[in-house]
Amino acid sequence: MASRWRWFHQLGSPKWFFEKSSKWLPWIWASTLILLAIGLYYSLWASPIEARQGQGHTVRIMYIHVPAAALSMVGYVVMAIASIIGLVWKMKMAFAASRAIAPIGAAMTFIALFTGAVWGKPTWGTWWEWDARLTSELLLLFLYLGFIALHSSFAERAKADKAASVLAIVGVINVPIIYFSVKWWNTLHQGYSVTQKGALAPEFQVPLFIMIGAFYLLFIGLVIMRLRVEVLIREQKSRWVSDWAASHEPKQMQKRG
């Protein structure tokens, strides 16, 4: 039993994470770059243009829009799960993780909204429509921003962590609403068709999946980078951080010192 949960306990140790993640990062970045290169080539040059709906090249926006939108929701769910873990098991790393995810998730939400607007103009004839999915995605952005605003308004970090976590958990109600909004309300945004059989031709589906994979890796890489900084800030008083800082001091500073 103890060994099965060992990885979980190790994740709770900031030092262990900091040391291990420096070894993970090159692999994550390398695979992100490879997938992004393949995916972007495939989706921006090699894939066919959509002829039936007369969208032409605008269909290529999909390869950014869909992965960003997916990650915006997944990011929020992960943030909420990390918050629950933090509140229930009082795990320091979980709070750090939810703090690290928030700005990246907010950026993904913004990208999804922005590319959606750019895509909507030629296809729907409008930048913005008060459609159920668009509106709930906008609310997701507000929830992310609320989390960041709340977290940065406390003097004590422990209090900020707990308060922002409660907010993240309460706000998670919005995620299923976004996900099912196209099913519940039959408004402008098209229905869910990414993994449905026959809804999307394979020459669109394959590059889209590659791009979704690339975005997941990109997201993980960015979160780990932010989490490393977060760990350094939170653990700045501990011994291993000062040791690490001493060994990574720029050479000029060492000379002066």
Next chain:
Amino acid sequence: MFSALLKRELMVARRNWIGIVIPLFFFIMVVSLFPFGVSPEAPVLQKIAPGIIWVAALLSTLLSLEQFYRSDYQDGSLEQTLLIAGPTQVASAKILAHWLLTGLPLVIISPLLGILMQINHGFVESNHTWVLMLSLLLGTPTLCLIGAIGMSLALAANRNGMLVAILVLPLYVPILIFGTSTVTASLENFSYNGQLAILAALLMIALVVSPFAAGRALKISVS
């Protein structure tokens, strides 16, 4: 214990009754600005009435939140009550008192606003007022319940007021949507039972989740 807590809240509020009346005046004034700003013509007013009355109700609920939580936090009495009673109980007493003193008056005064906004214009039967009241009756408790979470979270924060609005307003949107669409459906002579049912469902969810979450948040704030 709960009734003692509730009694305390009501007594504190009675001794500071002006603070209770101000959000109500705010509600009436905000609504009465629109005939000046947009147009005093009855058809126009009737069209925008549901949205405006609901948005004003939302804002005045937000405005009155401060009073119910801030002073108790600052003078330390919140910490004391949390010592003698469970956080969920304290939160529920605060929420109930908040609704009784600001939500319920809002519901009662809403027919006046219906008249100001010409809600019954062009109709012989005047059931729209009842629909407006009913929608507010089901919606305002939810506003108080959700607002309690945001306010309790923001208590220990350095900044306030605007912060609570940013936290809470995204969560208020579903209530606003279904509250206004209830009244709009009634104005257009459609059935409005579905929207009322959803408002009631939202209230039920908030009733289950919010006292617990707000209690936890209060606990975090005083810790």
